Amino acid sequence: MNRRMAVPEQPLLRVRNVSKIYGRSCGECMEGTGPERESNICPKCGSIVAGGPISFDVYPGEILCIVGESGSGKSTLIKSLYFDDTFSSGEVYLQNYEEGKTNLLALSSQKKRRVRNCLMGMVYQNPQLGLRLDFTSGGNNAEKLLTADWHHVGKxxxxAQELxxxxxxxxxxxxxxPKNFSGGMQQRVQISKALANNPSLLLLDEVTTGLDVSVQARVLDLIRQIQRTLGITMIVVCHDFSVIRMLTNRTLVMKNGRVVExxxxxQILEDPQHEYSQILINSML
Incomplete structure (x- = not known):
């Protein structure tokens, strides 16, 4: 993979000043939390700042990694992008939805489902969140296809067979x-389901965590093959730097709900600039 690829002018995904606060929020939550405070809990009202304000772009065909320790806000960020959760504020634009001119966060629930079902795919750390384990493997793929307006049973x-x-x-x-499959096979079925609608953006949340090393390698090889052959843009949430080095072009480092680098x-793996990035990388290499 050429990590220093030429970057197209137009991002596929633009994320601007998104934040997520759990609690009533007192207006001083941002100032009272963050890496400098070593906490994401507001000292005044007790609200939890899971993230924000966060801004970044993702370009067509790119694999962007979001890395950080447990509680850094990385999974909350990616799940909110998939509308599993709701951002407290901010803007998100997808280039292939109304030419990237409409803030997805301002859409109705029905339109958000449409974007999610037709333009995005999600692979969760726990396959039970992405699969119906009592449905057949083909049935899981069929479920995703039906939500993306496929209606011909034969097709x-x-x-599903192709996927x-x-x-x-x-x-x-x-x-x-899938309930009768191994963890690695469940993840591969979940990946096939996420690819069913030919998504322009694929989100992957800690997809190798908990798998045996040999199974991890097969899942990672599969993800790399998919990216090479289909050119799908991906955001990968991970805490394993061997995975990050193998898969990703660019990386965001998060701590206490903020992007610190x-x-x-x-460049980040070889010469991290932020003190937290240095500690994180040294602890994992």
């Missing part, structure tokens, strides 16, 4: 339920 089944083959699930297991992955 849906054909597409499962791409993610190395034997076709003869298509009518088996951003740049090319190789």
């Amino acid at each position: 849906i089944r054909e597409r 499962l083959a791409r993610t190395e699930i034997p076709i003869e297991r298509m009518d088996d339920c 951003a740049g090319l992955t190789d």
Whole structure:
């Protein structure tokens, strides 16, 4: 992978000043929290600042990593981008939705579902969040296709077979339920489901955590292959620097709900500038 690729002028995704606060918020939450305060809990009202204000761009075909310790806000950020959670404020623009001119956060719930179902895919750390374990593997793919306006049963089944083959699930297991699969196979079924609608943006949240090392390698190889062959733009949440080095072009480092450093992955791994980035990398290498 060429990490120093030419960057197109137009980002696929633009995120501007998004924040997420759990609690009533007193108006002083941002000033009272953050890396400098070593806390994301507001000392005045007790609200939790899970993130903000955060801004970044993601370009077509790029893999962006978000890294940080537990509680840094990285998973909250990616789940809010997928509308599993709701940002407290900010703006998000997707270039292939109304030419990137409409703030997705201002859309109605129905339109947000439309964006989520037709333009995005999500792979969760826990496959139970992304799969119906009592549905067949093919049925899980069919569910995603139906929400993206596929209606022909024959074509849906054909597409499901194609997706499962791409993610190395034997076709003869298509009518088996993921509850009977290993953790690695469940993740591959979840990836196939996330790809069902040909998303322009794929979000991956700690997808290798909890898997055996050999299984992790197969899942990572699959993700790299998908990116090479399909050119899908990805945001990867991770805390494993071997994964980050293998997969990503650029990296955001988060602590206490804030981005403390951003740049090319190789540069951050080899010459981190922020003190927290230095500590984090030294502890993980």
